[in-house]
Amino acid sequence: MILQNFGTAIRQLREKTGLSQEKFALSIDMDRTYYASVENGKRNISLKNIKKIADGLGVSLETLFQNLK
């Protein structure tokens, strides 16, 4: 459940940036298919990669996990 909720949260934030999955992944130097699988809640992502995504989205970790169960 947490993986799906996290994926949904980053998708919403990424869509706000106006970037496609591919362009966003490229901007943070992350493999596009790996990033897509994280948005789809399919990956048990590590803390370093969570931080990389938060930085790319321009939000704090606290904001990223806001209201996230």
Place this chain on the structure above:
Amino acid sequence: MILQNFGTAIRQLREKTGLSQEKFALSIDMDRTYYASVENGKRNISLKNIKKIADGLGVSLETLFQNLK
């Protein structure tokens, strides 16, 4: 840096519970030496295990990541 900061944050919250590393790790069914290495900032912990620790500490992920860089 994020791994060390995360380790420090969970150590402070775990100490507030009054439990030793060993007892806390046992309470969340996590290997004691693995948990100790996370507090020491030595492990790139996964989201599922981050959630397990937050649940064990009785805090939300948002609270866990509060002020965490």
